[in-house]
Amino acid sequence: MFKKILIANRGEIAVRVIRACHEMGIAAVAVYSDVDRASLHVRKADEAYPIGPAATSESYLNIQKILDVAERSGADAIHPGYGFLSENAKFARACADAGVKFIGPTAAAMDAMGSKTRARQSMERAGVPLVPGTSRGLGSFEQAEQVAARIGYPVMLKAAAGGGGKGMRLVQAVADLKSALDAARSEAERSFGDSEVYIEKAIVNPRHIEMQMLADEHGNTVYLGERECSLQRRHQKVVEEAPSPIVDPEMRRQMGDVAVRVAQAAGYTNAGTVEFLVDQQKNFYFLEMNTRLQVEHPVTELVTGLDLVHLQIRIANGERLPFSQEEVKLRGHAIECRIYAEDPDNNYFPSPGKITLLLLPSGPGIRRDSGMYEGWTVPMDYDPLLAKLIGYGTDRDQAIGRLTRALNEYFVGGIKTNISLFRRILSNPDFRAAKIDTGFLDRLLKEKDQSKDVQADTQTTEVAVIAAGMFAALGPSAAGAGERVSIGSADKPAPVSNWKTAAQREALR
Amino acid sequence: MFKKILIANRGEIAVRVIRACHEMGIAAVAVYSDVDRASLHVRKADEAYPIGPAATSESYLNIQKILDVAERSGADAIHPGYGFLSENAKFARACADAGVKFIGPTAAAMDAMGSKTRARQSMERAGVPLVPGTSRGLGSFEQAEQVAARIGYPVMLKAAAGGGGKGMRLVQAVADLKSALDAARSEAERSFGDSEVYIEKAIVNPRHIEMQMLADEHGNTVYLGERECSLQRRHQKVVEEAPSPIVDPEMRRQMGDVAVRVAQAAGYTNAGTVEFLVDQQKNFYFLEMNTRLQVEHPVTELVTGLDLVHLQIRIANGERLPFSQEEVKLRGHAIECRIYAEDPDNNYFPSPGKITLLLLPSGPGIRRDSGMYEGWTVPMDYDPLLAKLIGYGTDRDQAIGRLTRALNEYFVGGIKTNISLFRRILSNPDFRAAKIDTGFLDRLLKEKDQSKDVQADTQTTEVAVIAAGMFAALGPSAAGAGERVSIGSADKPAPVSNWKTAAQREALR
Amino acid sequence: MTYEIAIDGKTYRLDLSQANDCWSCRVDGREVEVDAVLARPNVLSLRLGNKAYEVKCERVGGDVHIWVGSQRFAAEVRDPRSFRSRTRAVDDHGPKKLTAPMPGKVVRILLSQGAEVEAGAGVLVVEAMKMQNEVKAPKKGTIQKILVSEGAAVNAGDVLAIVE
């Protein structure tokens, strides 16, 4: 087994991988940029190396600096987490050249999946169902016009090198095609340095469902069931769950078999995810393959009882998968909320800053994967993901109940977070009935937040009034805890009172 | 469904039950004694009622006060937790008389199981395997002598009304029998107001394995698999796990069938646990039935995927068990550590006091059920259980790895805890090989703690030295966080430095 | 102690007083039975009658937010005997300030000083956490002043420009 693993990432996923290392008796090496010195992953690592300024190109995306740290620390493997260098074939190749094991697929498999058009071509050959469209970049506007006419509107234009919604355009009619094509091309060029754009039939109100894969280096490939990821905002997932409420065992087997074909066609090893679009008739179409651990991997871990990071490390270590497809058993239901530093009252724009108070949920069925702590200042330089809160239950209702309870316990003070959004989603009747698609969240956000119209009841407002006065009297430095600060007329006298201090300050005025 | 449940308990189990209520949309009513006003269960409840002074007889054990609160609050059910009134048939009866549902078995079932001798008699009739001995209280010393001679030494004397090791005596030879019998009787009289003592063959180095039961009010009884509870100190469980490493499916089925017979013979409803002693040949003998939720119920929840408190509430509400015996599937392995406020350097004596710093573990496979928070003063008046840390894994090794990792993350400052004991247990080769019995922990504690002999390595000591100086310079009020306090010569200058404050204070001297 | 506390557009008068180590509380003159324990700094466990509440206090800049459970209240606390916390005068006419909606970096300035601007038109772009946020003119007018330059780091609430 590896003796030491370098984690080329930050935030909650770096902490997640460090934990896996420690659980397996492996030393964990952290890297950090200047603004991340106080980050949790540095605190939790066995070794930590500075790798430069906040800008990712000079730190977390800098291949040479990461490999230098690998050499200096004597790490024998690198876990890339997600994002950053995790899907960078050049990095995987550089690791191989440097003699350090990259915990992920081979560079060749990444290459095969990295370009959406090339992936489409090879999937077409492997007999994988694809959304009707071109598997090659569009040559001219005329070609785009012909293909769109053939497959029928609405169509979707997509950047071949794309991701995260960049370089994507939905086109409802031929009149809009030209300008959309130009816009998609220039956005693709700007975002990825590659203007290649292809065309697909747009699926109306699709679900986004993905299949988790594992493949060892001895030719064994299994699927671990699907995740429902239809709740998205700006093409970013917000809530994910496993299993999907609309997938039954037979559909799961069919999607799983296709996903295995996809992985095998790419010569895939380690953990990966095959994404599908599912239309309202439950037809599913291959979308793309993510050649890394997903943010939402915990929901799969909870319903399968497996640890994907442990398995990634074991596979990279050359071990065989310790179970067969038949031994994978799904049980219960899991839902993940991505807690972001975002301001719900300001269009969910990022809200970095100092966390002044942090109350943490725990208890039955609650998993918390977090990169934050009380007193930490969330830097403004990176993705605003603070933590993931995952609820598990015997069934979907219980998972929702537990998650709602835990969200009510969670308090992040000092910065804005999207915790209130999850309360809104989890209490929505359509969500509870599992009537969701990729447009669900945009529609929900366009509606007025009902909860804001509800006038707080008189007693709750009174509590707020009294507490506001008490906090003012206690002052910002109220450091005492667990002591009685005030007592109504009915009870016995309190032995100690923080109010004394307040009263003394008062007397001094 | 119930609208409002009163929780007649405190500490982690009160918080556990409040959470279940909230998950099910039920309001939770807390009760608290004078020293528990600042306790976590009061913070988390929807309503909270003071019930008197610290002494349990005047608060948590006072049936009339609890029922008064039930009436005043309009609670339609009472959850007793474990301990306190949970196995008190008189309380169950008083609840019934007051028209409030007691969430637990009927008073009659409690009575049947409350006396160990009466339970033995009814189990004998039901054909349940018992440790050889008497099923009635011993009349005379002569009778004791005869029975002991028949079943063979060593023998165990036990109080009929007993529990927690009180009124128990191990007798190795006839010469010790008289004094042991007198001592057991007077201890039983003192502890339980009942001097009845019976005799059993003492099983050498037994395992303590118990079977979790659920029975609804419609005659359906199921078992949810066993828990291995052999790790005990002073007859109190310290570490529990599920499943037991020595129980295979066939043995589980046999124990489960016996446990179902036990429960049915007692007309049992709701959650209960049948305890067995298991000898080295894996023969199992009925020990007693605990007519309540156990402290260690979370390990069963993790391996079955069920929520026992939800199910208790549903059963009390008159619902049918929502699954059959065949649908109960065990998966993975779970281990629980009971975190106590105890001083490992002072023979594990209680260590109440103020928690000045609390760092909490989380992440994959970790469940934390806790009644403590930073700033809380642990009262000296109750059981020292602070929290339970439960690790789940695909297999026992992974559960141990995750739990060890989480124990290393857990930090409780200001009071002493037994966290270091769990590190010692989990790293012990015999524990890792699952070679455990009820004498394991006493033997371990008699050994010298190897870890204390290991001289801290030079660098770690140097870190302690430097940190001690830094903390001294920062002073006890060091409130800044996330800021660089010192930089070695190699790195760039730090933008902000708390050391400035220290330097200023320094200059003022 | 007496406070004037404004919440949700309504102002309450709160009297907190002490006698024999017992505190009593009056809201708009009406006596309220209240029992409070400071569980941690900024966290009160409060009982009003027998209802239990976990109340959190968040001070962000000059704002005080009181969270009762998961419900947030923006509170303005005035101590009638002091001038410290008097409400700032609200001025709906004259020059308007454009403030940073979040901490971040000014990545683009779209209009220069003296330019005409429509209400809602973008004036500057602030970036944080890979997200760009256009700061828009609150009214039609002229850019009187740009107070930051491209590349500048700003905090939430910093004044970036003035339109009049």
Add this chain to the structure above:
Amino acid sequence: MTYEIAIDGKTYRLDLSQANDCWSCRVDGREVEVDAVLARPNVLSLRLGNKAYEVKCERVGGDVHIWVGSQRFAAEVRDPRSFRSRTRAVDDHGPKKLTAPMPGKVVRILLSQGAEVEAGAGVLVVEAMKMQNEVKAPKKGTIQKILVSEGAAVNAGDVLAIVE
């Protein structure tokens, strides 16, 4: 700043000094490259070379415990320029104090003032959390003084009796 720090029976001299916002650190005169961030009050994230440590500080009564990861060190910190933290003189002869091993209640006093006592014999019983703890005589001698009465609440470290 210079400190004398005693850990595990050994005393170290620690120099911490500042230059240009950079701090340097010398242990017994040897320069050590160290980088520290106060993550929270009483929690340091410390790098020594490239090794990373989470260090916690616990102050219980007069004692300072430093936890490096899960390893605990009892530290005594002396500031040579002040008299504040001088070690208390250790006196192995003469009267010995019996102190409470934990906060609790004195439930029984087993011996009265003036009684003879053997080393290890129980003198008082302190109870907390349903557990009773016998406080034993540290040496053979006479009970010079009992400082508490039955029923008294005591804190850990409180002197309960003196044997001489």
